[in-house]
Amino acid sequence: MARGSNQGEPTDWVTRAADDAIRHARQTGPEDRLITCASGASPSGPIHLGNLREFLTVHFVAEEIRRRGHAVRHLHSWDDFDRFRKVPAGVDPSWSEHIGRPLSAVPDPWDCHPSWAEHFKEPLQHALRELGVEMEEVSQTERYRAGAYTEQVLHAIRHRDDIERVLAQHRTKKVEPVAESEEEAAALADSVADAEDEVTASGSGDLARFPYKPYCRQCGRDTVEVTAYDDDSTDLAYTCSSCGYAGTTNVATEHEGKLVWKVDWPMRWMVEGVDFEPAGLDHMTPGSSYTVGKDVVKRVFDFRAPSSATYAFVGVAGMQKMSSSRGGVPTAADALQVLEAPILRWLYVRRQPKQAFNVDFGAEVVRLYDEWDALARKAANPDKRDAQVLAFERASATAAAGRLPTPKVVVPFRQLSSVADVTAGSAELVSRIVGEVGYAHDSVDDLQPRLGRAMTWTADYVPESERTTVRATPDEDRLAALDEDEELWLAQLLDRLPDEPDADELTTLIYGVPKLGRGLGLDDPPTDEVKADQKRFFRLLYQLLVSAERGPRLPTLFLALGSEKVRSLLRPPAT
Numbered sequence: 001m002a003r004g005s006n007q008g009e010p011t012d013w014v015t016r017a018a019d020d021a022i023r024h025a026r027q028t029g030p031e032d033r034l035i036t037c038a039s040g041a042s043p044s045g046p047i048h049l050g051n052l053r054e055f056l057t058v059h060f061v062a063e064e065i066r067r068r069g070h071a072v073r074h075l076h077s078w079d080d081f082d083r084f085r086k087v088p089a090g091v092d093p094s095w096s097e098h099i100g101r102p103l104s105a106v107p108d109p110w111d112c113h114p115s116w117a118e119h120f121k122e123p124l125q126h127a128l129r130e131l132g133v134e135m136e137e138v139s140q141t142e143r144y145r146a147g148a149y150t151e152q153v154l155h156a157i158r159h160r161d162d163i164e165r166v167l168a169q170h171r172t173k174k175v176e177p178v179a180e181s182e183e184e185a186a187a188l189a190d191s192v193a194d195a196e197d198e199v200t201a202s203g204s205g206d207l208a209r210f211p212y213k214p215y216c217r218q219c220g221r222d223t224v225e226v227t228a229y230d231d232d233s234t235d236l237a238y239t240c241s242s243c244g245y246a247g248t249t250n251v252a253t254e255h256e257g258k259l260v261w262k263v264d265w266p267m268r269w270m271v272e273g274v275d276f277e278p279a280g281l282d283h284m285t286p287g288s289s290y291t292v293g294k295d296v297v298k299r300v301f302d303f304r305a306p307s308s309a310t311y312a313f314v315g316v317a318g319m320q321k322m323s324s325s326r327g328g329v330p331t332a333a334d335a336l337q338v339l340e341a342p343i344l345r346w347l348y349v350r351r352q353p354k355q356a357f358n359v360d361f362g363a364e365v366v367r368l369y370d371e372w373d374a375l376a377r378k379a380a381n382p383d384k385r386d387a388q389v390l391a392f393e394r395a396s397a398t399a400a401a402g403r404l405p406t407p408k409v410v411v412p413f414r415q416l417s418s419v420a421d422v423t424a425g426s427a428e429l430v431s432r433i434v435g436e437v438g439y440a441h442d443s444v445d446d447l448q449p450r451l452g453r454a455m456t457w458t459a460d461y462v463p464e465s466e467r468t469t470v471r472a473t474p475d476e477d478r479l480a481a482l483d484e485d486e487e488l489w490l491a492q493l494l495d496r497l498p499d500e501p502d503a504d505e506l507t508t509l510i511y512g513v514p515k516l517g518r519g520l521g522l523d524d525p526p527t528d529e530v531k532a533d534q535k536r537f538f539r540l541l542y543q544l545l546v547s548a549e550r551g552p553r554l555p556t557l558f559l560a561l562g563s564e565k566v567r568s569l570l571r572p573p574a575t
């Protein structure tokens with residue numbers, strides 16, 4: 001028995017989008033029709049964190065519909081029958097010969113996949129599995145080549161005058177979208193390029209805006225001009241401006257082309273029975289593909305456009321250290337190197353799609369984990385269930401995968417990264433120190449998947465200037481310049497430093513040494529003078545151990561270095 005959203009339950013954008021999708025399904029089919037939430041992506045390059053919003057927006061809505069007990073699928077279309085448009089930087093310029101061919105027919109320049117399209121699909125598919133996203137994937141190359149749309153293609157061609165009337169209306173209404181950022185401007189320029197590709201789509205005269213375009217049989221490119229079409233035989237004649245080929249394809253029996261984008265998209269809404277499909281801002285402006293598609297699907301394919309959501313751009317921040325080495329296009333896989341899967345999901349579910357946000361790889365990561373851990377504590381209390389907790393639940397689990405992996409023993413990310421920083425390497429050592437500073441656990445695994453991410457983040461994203469570099473050799477100059485107080489403090493510290501101290505012992509000792517200097521005991525409360533001495537003493541220790549004025553907590557640093565190493569760096573030169 002399907003249920004709606006209950007009264008008193010918290011609601012969010014996912015709740016409302018699911019309501020809309022269910023309503024669309026009821027209005028366009030029988031009560032028990034399978035509800036389809038669709039996403040689409042062109043595998044033309046690395047699928048970055050902005051594109052990920054397309055996938056996750058649909059995923060969350062499909063999950064909500066499933067939670068309510070309806071039959072639902074997340075259908076993902078790979079638009080790999082789209083043309084290869086330009087050779088990106090870093091790829092052999094000779095790949096320009098493939099411009100105009102379908103992405104699925106362009107070879108993989110890195111030689112690891114069967115095609116350009118597969119090369120860029122695979123890493124995202126992998127990341128989506130880790131994110132708990134399950135989808136029914138279709139390749140538009142396979143669909144078109146198999147003739148899955150032939151009936152609709154012929155229908156569109158028969159109604160090409162109607163289509164042209166709709167497109168013409170929108171052409172005159174077209175308003176140039178205003179970009180709010182450089183990145184946005186680049187994406188909009190791309191979508192304008194898409195639109196312009198289509199204007200030059202086909203032939204001349206009454207064939208000028210023919211809605212279907214074959215790939216050239218000889219060279220495989222879409223640089224063709226339709227020269228004749230016979231409505232009775234469905235023979236389409238064309239010439240290719242790239243290779244000079246002139247020939248004929250039969251639209252009914254030979255599946256060599258595709259509908260132009262603004263007809264292709266609405267055609268698929270009808271064929272697949274799409275009830276919900278979001279789109280980026282660039283597809284939602286007047287004259288853009290969703291707006292036009294809405295009219296095309298109604299007037300030509302007699303179907304109602306799916307309910308939708310417009311999503312804003314996702315930017316990135318804190319990538320300074322990475323940008324030069326990786327080309328600065330972070331993907332979901334990059335984000336999963338530093339964020340637990342539920343936290344990455346949370347970034348996309350906690351805000352309405354129309355809100356832009358950044359995925360920040362810098363210092364903000366630490367704050368994000370703190371915020372997440374605080375929300376997890378709140379979510380554990382059923383009395384506190386609200387929209388924030390609802391977002392937490394959506395981020396944490398899926399119907400099929402259940403709860404996504406989080407650490408058995410939750411240690412603050414800031415603590416793990418700080419220990420990873422000073423130990424510079426071994427997970428076992430981090431685990432041991434973290435255990436000693438108050439986070440009891442049985443094995444390294446209890447700290448995963450967070451520990452590995454903290455180690456990666458510290459190594460790859462914390463700028464050198466913020467890293468802790470333990471001195472390899474004693475600072476002879478500083479040791480030779482110790483004043484009387486400093487000499488006494490170090491002597492008392494070294495005198496009492498155990499070989500295998502625990503964190504409590506170290507804390508008492510490090511804070512206590514300046515007390516001894518003032519005639520107090522290690523456990524006495526500090527006086528104002530002692531507090532001033534402690535500041536000087538701690539700074540001295542940082543100078544001598546890590547050549548800095550500050551650093552990680554000293555007991556943690558001592559544990560990480562071990563007493564032998566500490567002694568070697570703090571012992572004044574023999575006089």
Ligand SMILES: [Zn+2]
Pocket residue numbers: 216217218219220221240241242243244245
């Ligand atoms: Zn050709």
